[in-house]
Amino acid sequence: MSRRRLPSLHLSRAGLAAALLFFAWTLTPSLLPRVWYLQGVQSGIGAATGYAIACTTWWVLREFRVPDVPPRWRRYAGYALAVIALGVVPTMMVAGANWQADARRMIGMPVDQPENYVGTLAVATGVAAALLALARLVRAATRRTARFLGRWVPAAPARIAAMLLVTALAMGAIDGLVSNLATRATNHVFALRDQGDEPGVARPSGTLRSGGARSLVPWRTLGREGRAFVDGGPTTQEIGAVTGRPAKRPIRVYVGRASADDTHARARLAVRELERTGAFDRKVLAVATATGTGWVDSGLSDPLEYLYGGDTAEVSMQYSYLPSWLSFIADKSRSRAAGRALFDEVYRAWSKRPAGSRPRLMVFGESLGAFGGEAAFRGLADVTARTDGAVWVGPPNQSRLWRGLARDRDPGTPEWRPEYADGAQVRFMGGPSDLARGGPTWRRPRVVYLQHASDPIVWWSPDLLLHRPQWLTRPYGPDVPRAMRWYPFVTFWQVTADMTFSTDVPPGHGHRYGADTVDAWVAVAAPNGWTPVQTARLRAIFQRRAARGTSS
Numbered sequence: 001m002s003r004r005r006l007p008s009l010h011l012s013r014a015g016l017a018a019a020l021l022f023f024a025w026t027l028t029p030s031l032l033p034r035v036w037y038l039q040g041v042q043s044g045i046g047a048a049t050g051y052a053i054a055c056t057t058w059w060v061l062r063e064f065r066v067p068d069v070p071p072r073w074r075r076y077a078g079y080a081l082a083v084i085a086l087g088v089v090p091t092m093m094v095a096g097a098n099w100q101a102d103a104r105r106m107i108g109m110p111v112d113q114p115e116n117y118v119g120t121l122a123v124a125t126g127v128a129a130a131l132l133a134l135a136r137l138v139r140a141a142t143r144r145t146a147r148f149l150g151r152w153v154p155a156a157p158a159r160i161a162a163m164l165l166v167t168a169l170a171m172g173a174i175d176g177l178v179s180n181l182a183t184r185a186t187n188h189v190f191a192l193r194d195q196g197d198e199p200g201v202a203r204p205s206g207t208l209r210s211g212g213a214r215s216l217v218p219w220r221t222l223g224r225e226g227r228a229f230v231d232g233g234p235t236t237q238e239i240g241a242v243t244g245r246p247a248k249r250p251i252r253v254y255v256g257r258a259s260a261d262d263t264h265a266r267a268r269l270a271v272r273e274l275e276r277t278g279a280f281d282r283k284v285l286a287v288a289t290a291t292g293t294g295w296v297d298s299g300l301s302d303p304l305e306y307l308y309g310g311d312t313a314e315v316s317m318q319y320s321y322l323p324s325w326l327s328f329i330a331d332k333s334r335s336r337a338a339g340r341a342l343f344d345e346v347y348r349a350w351s352k353r354p355a356g357s358r359p360r361l362m363v364f365g366e367s368l369g370a371f372g373g374e375a376a377f378r379g380l381a382d383v384t385a386r387t388d389g390a391v392w393v394g395p396p397n398q399s400r401l402w403r404g405l406a407r408d409r410d411p412g413t414p415e416w417r418p419e420y421a422d423g424a425q426v427r428f429m430g431g432p433s434d435l436a437r438g439g440p441t442w443r444r445p446r447v448v449y450l451q452h453a454s455d456p457i458v459w460w461s462p463d464l465l466l467h468r469p470q471w472l473t474r475p476y477g478p479d480v481p482r483a484m485r486w487y488p489f490v491t492f493w494q495v496t497a498d499m500t501f502s503t504d505v506p507p508g509h510g511h512r513y514g515a516d517t518v519d520a521w522v523a524v525a526a527p528n529g530w531t532p533v534q535t536a537r538l539r540a541i542f543q544r545r546a547a548r549g550t551s552s
Contacts, residue, residue, distance in 0.1 A: 014058055015051040020084045022050025022490060023124060027096030029481035030494035031454045032502065032510050033103040036116040039096075040123025042497040047124060048131035049489050093117060103481045107454070107509040198228045208277050210254045216273050223256035223318045225294035230254050234302055239310050242537045250305040251277045251313035256294065257320070263334075266317050267341040271349045279313030280350065282359050284525070286314045287346050289339040289365035289373035294318030297366045299513065299542060300393060303521040304362065306538055307530060313359070317342055319372075332398075335372030339365070343376035347386060360388040362525060367457055367511065370395040370402070370449075377401065384425055384445045389524040393450040394511050397461040402449060415470040416453040416477040430477070431508070432519040448520040450513055453477020456498035457511050464492035479509050507546035514546035515539045 026046035027039070034042070101111045203219050204212035209230040211219035222230065230252045239247035253273045260266040279285055286304055288296050296316050305312050319338035343363065350361055363383075365373035370392035377383045379401065383390055395402040405426060409418035420426050423438015426447040435448070451458045459471055468486040476482060485491075498510075507514030518538045522530065 012051070012055050012058065015054040017080060017084055018050035018054035019047040019128065020050075020089055023047040023128075024084075024088050024092040025487045025490045026494065027092045027099070027120075028487070028490075028494075029099045029103055029484040030491070030498050031456050031459065031480060031484070032498045032505060033100050033107070033109060033112075034497065035112065035501070036120050037123055038497055038500065039100075039117065040120040041127055042493055043120060043124035044127025045131070045493050046490050047128040048135075049493070051128070051132065052135060053489070093121070096120075099481065099483055102483070106481065107479055108506045198224065201228050201231045203227075204230055206249065208249055208251045210252065210273055214276070216269060216276060217253075217255055217259050221256045221259040222254055223258065223294050225290065225296070226254040226256045226316075226318055229294075229296045229301070229316065232298055232301075234305055234310075236310055239306050242306050242534055242541070243309050244534075245309055248310035250310045251279050251282060252301075253277060253279065253313065253315040254296075255317040257318040259317075263319060263337050263341045264345075266319075267338075267345040270315050270317050270342060271345045274313060274315055274346070275349070277313065279315070280353060280359060281357075282308075282313045283311040283527075284308050284313070284362060285346070285350065285359040286312065286362040286364060287343050287373075288314055288316040288363075289335070289342065289369040290316045290318060291366065291368045292320045292335070294320070296369070297393070297517075299515075299517045299545070300364050300366055300391065300521075303518045303538060303542070304364075304525060307521060307525060308527060315342070315346065332368070332371065335368050336375035337372075339369075339372030339375045343373070347376075360525070361386075362389050362391075363387050364391045364393075366393040366513075368396065371399045374399050374401040380405065380420075380426055380447065383447055387445055389445045390447045391450065391517070391520045391524055392448070393513050393517065393520075394455055394457050395449060395451065396457055397459055405449075414473075414475065414477070416451075416480075427523075429516065429520065431516060435519065435523050442523075446524045448524050450516055450520050452479065452509060452511070452513070454479040454505075454509050455511050456495045456502050460495045460499055462492070464495060465489055507543075512546070515542035518542050 023043050023046055026043040097112075097117045100117070104111050207213045207215075209215070210217045211222050211227065211230055219227065233250055233252060236247040236249055251274075253270055255266045255270045255273065257266070260269050274280065274285070284304060286301075288301060290296050294317075296314075301314055304314070317338060319334045347361070350358055363373055363376070365371075373390075373392060374395070377386070383401070392399075392402070397403070405420045406415055406418050406428075409415070409420050410422065413419040417430060417434060417437075418428050419438050420428075423442055425443050425445070426449070427435055427438055427442065428449045428451060429435050430450075430452050453471070454477060459469065461469070463469070464486075466488055471477070472480075472484065472486050472491075476484070502511035504510075505512055508516070518535065522535050522538075
C-alpha cells in the first residue's frame with residue numbers, strides 16, 4: 001500500500017489530519033480553566049497522540065495487505081486536511097477561548113485575555129514536534145531490529161516482533177532505569193528542601209509537641225512539614241474565642257522520615273511519643289495520614305482542636321520527600337504502608353486501655369493522605385468498628401474503599417455525589433448542604449468524604465483513555481462546564497493537565513476545600529453542646545484563611 005507524504009516534512013497526511021483533529025478536541029472544556037501555555041502542552045500531547053494513532057492504524061492495514069486506497073480518495077483526504085487546518089482548527093481556537101472564559105466565570109476566576117491563546121498553537125507545535133522526533137528514534141530502532149531478525153524469519157513477522165521488542169525495551173527503560181534515576185534525583189532535590197523551614201516556624205518550648213522539651217523525636221529530624229505541623233495550630237486564646245471556655249493546649253506528635261530507619265520503626269516511635277505526651281488521656285486522639293512531603297493540611301487538623309477546646313492529640317508521620325503527585329506516580333505503596341502502620345500501632349496501644357478511659361479515636365487525611373489512610377481498613381464496617389469517625393478529603397480515584405462505595409452507590413445517585421445505603425453511616429459532600437442528603441438517621445460512628453465534582457485529583461484515572469466515566473454523564477456536577485465532553489485519549493490528557501493546577505482555583509472548587517472541612521468535622525465529631533453559632537464562628541475563621549491561601 002503506497003502512502004503519499006508531504007515531501008519536505010515527511011509527514012503522513014492521515015497522521016496530520018488526525019493530529020489536527022485531536023488538537024481541536026483538546027481545546028474543548030475540561031474540569032478546570034487552563035492558562036494558555038499549559039493548554040499548549042496538553043494540546044501538543046493530544047496532537048502527537050492523534051498522529052501516532054493514525055500512523056499505527058495505517059501501518060497495521062499495510063501489514064495485513066489491505067487493498068490500496070483509490071487515488072481519488074487520497075485526493076479527498078487532501079481536501080479534508082485543508083478544511084481541518086484552515087477551518088476547523090481556527091474555529092475551535094476561538095471557541096476554546098470562549099469556553100475557557102465561561103469556565104472561569106463559573107468558578108469566579110478572572111477571564112484571561114483571548115489573544116493569549118494564540119501562543120497555545122506555538123507551544124503545542126513544539127511539544128508535538130519533540131514527541132514526534134522521539135517516536136521516529138524508536139521507529140529507526142525498530143527498523144534496524146527488523147532487518148536483523150529478518151535474517152532468520154520472514155519480513156512481516158520480523159517487523160511485528162521488532163516493534164514489540166523495541167516497545168517493551170523502551171517501556172522497560174522508562175519504567176526501570178529512567179524512572180529510578182529520576183526518582184532518586186527528585187528525592188535528593190526534595191530532601192534538600194525538607195531541611196529548610198517555613199517562615200516563622202520555631203521549635204516548641206513545651207512538652208506537648210514533638211521536637212520540644214523531653215521529646216523522643218529530635219527537632220531537625222521532623223522534616224519541613226513536620227516542624228510546621230508541630231509548631232502550628234490554634235492557640236488556647238483562639239480556641240477559647242470560639243468555644244467561649246478556657247482551652248487546653250492541643251498535643252501534636254510527628255515523626256519525620258529521618259527520625260527512624262523504616263516505616264514500622266517510625267510508627268512505633270510515634271506511639272511512644274504519644275504516651276510521653278499523655279495523648280491517651282485526652283478526649284480525642286486523631287491519626288492523620290500525611291501527603292507525599294509529609295504535609296498535614298491545617299484545614300483538617302485545626303477544626304478538631306477547636307471542637308474539643310484543645311483537649312485533643314493528633315499524630316502523623318512522614319514517609320516521602322516527594323510531592324503527592326510524584327509520590328503517587330513513583331511509589332504510592334509507601335502511602336498505604338505508612339497509613340496502615342501508623343494506625344495499627346496507635347490502635348494497638350489505644351485498645352489496651354480500659355474502655356471507659358480511652359479517647360475518641362478519629363482518622364483523617366487529604367488527597368494522598370486519604371488514599372493512604374484508607375489502607376488501614378478492610379472496608380466501611382472495619383472503619384466504623386475501629387474508629388469513632390473519619391474525614392477523608394479529595395481522595396484519589398484509586399482509593400479502594402472510596403471506589404467501592406461509589407461503585408455500590410444507591411441507584412439514581414451520580415458518581416460525583418453518591419449516596420450509599422441511604423447515608424446510614426457514610427456521606428459524600430461537595431458543600432455543607434450535601435450532608436443532609438440520605439435518610440433521616442445517620443448513625444455514629446460517621447464517615448465523610450469531601451469531594452468536588454471539579455476536582456481532577458478525585459477523577460483522574462487511566463480508564464479515561466478509552467472509557468467514558470460515569471461522573472461525566474448528565475446531570476453534571478454544579479461546577480463542571482456544561483460543554484465538557486468525553487473523547488478517547490483526549491480527556492485523559494485534559495484531566496492529567498488539570499491536576500497540575502488543581503489548587504490554583506477559588507475555594508470550593510478543584511482541590512481547594514476551604515471551610516467545608518469545618519462542616520465535615522462538625523457532622524462527624526461535634527461534642528455535646530456544640531452550637532450552630534460556634535460552627536458559624538469557626539467557618540468564618542477558615543473562610544478567611546482560605547481567602548489568603550493558607551488552608552486547603
